[in-house]
Amino acid sequence: MTQTPPRPPAGPPARRPVPTSADVARLAGVSRATVSYVLNDTSAVRISEPTRRRVREAAEELGYVPHAAARSLRAGRTRIVLLPTAPVPVGPLYGHFLNELQWALRRLGYTVVQYASMGLDGDEAARAWAELRPVAVVTFGAVELTPHGVDVLKRSGARAVITLGPRPVEGAHSVPLDQRGVGGCAGVHLVERGYRRIGVVMPEEAGLELFSGPRLEGVRHAVTGSGADVVALPLACAEEAAGALAARWPGLGLDAVFAYNDEYAMLLMRALLDAGVSVPGDTAVMGADDLLLGRLTRPRLSTVRIDMETGQHLAGLVDRVVRDPDRTPEGGDLMAARAVHREST
Amino acid sequence: MTQTPPRPPAGPPARRPVPTSADVARLAGVSRATVSYVLNDTSAVRISEPTRRRVREAAEELGYVPHAAARSLRAGRTRIVLLPTAPVPVGPLYGHFLNELQWALRRLGYTVVQYASMGLDGDEAARAWAELRPVAVVTFGAVELTPHGVDVLKRSGARAVITLGPRPVEGAHSVPLDQRGVGGCAGVHLVERGYRRIGVVMPEEAGLELFSGPRLEGVRHAVTGSGADVVALPLACAEEAAGALAARWPGLGLDAVFAYNDEYAMLLMRALLDAGVSVPGDTAVMGADDLLLGRLTRPRLSTVRIDMETGQHLAGLVDRVVRDPDRTPEGGDLMAARAVHREST
DNA sequence: TTGAAAGCGCTACCAC
């Protein structure tokens, strides 16, 4: 029996070695198998109470923590649900939704891991994710997932690849987040109130096209047949940009503008007011997201309120797909939009 | 030689098995060792170019992706840097900082994993994190880490446990985020302008005490000796709450208020104006964070601008601690605050 | 009720 602990091959000064289940077994005077049974409450096997206690105490004393990698290597699958993180600022709505989702997934026994993916293209990212062998991947459209990327993930053992976003990806379960609906709401709201020359702000910030494009489309679609015009207005999120746009406002001949979200809306509305354009008299302004701060402007900002299904709902869907990847349980729309009329339209 | 693939023990319908390095070796007609050498560009060993090509092609064809768990099990350590995610909304400042940090860490060869920790208490969380055997943990004060939790992590092999936040934790490297300095800036700014009865908004939302407490202290400390009073004002982030506070404003006899951040400041300022309190005539209002939207109010909001050292800076610190956990390289302050005077003070 | 041992995928040491 080798008593000499096999020292790590030099390098950094030998640190106190990490305790393993073998150490626990040794201390408790039982076999590794027994340790595993006790610590995992394996029901298929009966272990005497005194033994259980000894094992538990030994584990406690050593500060033993099971090694997730070893466990999942043995098990052949992980319980990791990987959520690629978005480099784009997504606002409080997604933030809340994300928290709910993570909480619900953990209750279902999954390990939720957000993987920092900024600066990786779709296929690099998919490979990097696949190395962790997640059982599921839920992406919010932050990284452009390709059909090939989906395939890589599936072949690495991912049972569910779910994309939340404006457009589906082949091979993945797509849960549409109906951005067109958001634009649609705004379009209908404005047309109903008689506006006919409608501007739509398109943020120039990278990463937002995935959202702004469909919102624009939604407005376009909503106004067809009403005789209204829709004009895209690129805008950076900065005061000077808004000022410049406001300066040439009269020449644009617009009587309303849907500003992508409340932040852009507040920015633009301020610039318009400062330039002498009255709101909603000369031009109506509409935002989206129903931020608290939007209620504080004068006039109060009309907006599109987006209700998202609870994260719990999506967590359930993930779980169902993991359990039976072949059945396609359509979750329906996770997002519902409705216009909130205040004073700016 | 067993040719029968050992089918998974029933359960879900047998899926196409995930390719391993052995499969690549078989297809390329080489040994697993050679595959490993080629795919890892092991410099200690020379492999002929034709062999390399064959291996690469085989890997490509099979869609082989190395198994991170197996690799780190073998290596005895991971390259995971674990960042517990905060359930509290932390604002665009931290968001940006976080992105930079992640990017920089990845460039240094680490795998950045954000671990969803909401609803776990400090010690549960530490255990859960330790299962992944991260080489480093960087926490932003979202989860209350205890000395015991730090010990669990260290014993599980974490070489760096770094807390960013208002107060240090025993055993961890603490990088102070000087929230007191933020309050201090505001205090000095207000006192210099002659204000003597200063309110400080304390958000009622859970999880923010860690920030608001030190900010309040900072104000208190900054005004000592000036003869100014400081009064804490609990406030929920909602219009009604702000309205109620504004209604009893005259009775409070305050000539200035530091509102924790720009959002609370805008909320309160609106309520004050609506209640007929002039700003800054009757009462000065100061925020913090220098949000874009704060510049849009009338009067424009004075604020405390917080500059954070680049994430790259912190990434370097993490890397240094990982390489030499015993030396204590103090990184200095990561945060610098300064007052920005606009119109509301 | 408990123990022995195989083997998950991978890398690194040593032979050839």
Added chain:
DNA sequence: GTGGTAGCGCTTTCAA
């Protein structure tokens, strides 16, 4: 240059 192989920590079947 390349292959054989031990062993990382864990679970689970089989035997005692």
